[in-house]
Ligand SMILES: [Zn+2]
């Protein structure tokens with residue numbers, strides 16, 4: 514079981530099992546979300562994640578037309594999860610909010626077209642200008 518939480522400690526979560534994908538995303542929305550050059554997230558089946566604590570969410574349309582919902586700690590604002598209506602049943606967990614993520618390796622770079630020149634990435638990773646035509650599938 515994996516555990517994680519926000520900056521102030523009010524929100525805690527537990528996750529069973531392994532992610533179906535781990536990705537860096539350089540889209541403009543992720544830059545705004547994180548205040549950094551990219552977001553790094555691990556996608557899990559939503560029913561594997563249990564959150565406790567005061568969270569709040571914000572939804573907006575993505576460029577694809579899908580609705581994207583971001584879940585934050587309502588006390589400290591740490592971005593915890595993201596949800597995309599195009600991938601029902603899955604949530605992306607902000608990798609930095611996991612208590613331990615050293616065993617996870619990003620597999621792909623998304624939205625490289627909006628990567629900032631100062632945000633240097635591993636060139637060995639498969640890189641997409643936007644995102645590949647991909648749907649998660651459960652390993653279990
Ligand atoms: Zn917090």
Ligand SMILES: [Zn+2]
Nearest residue numbers: 538539540543
């Ligand atoms: Zn993004």
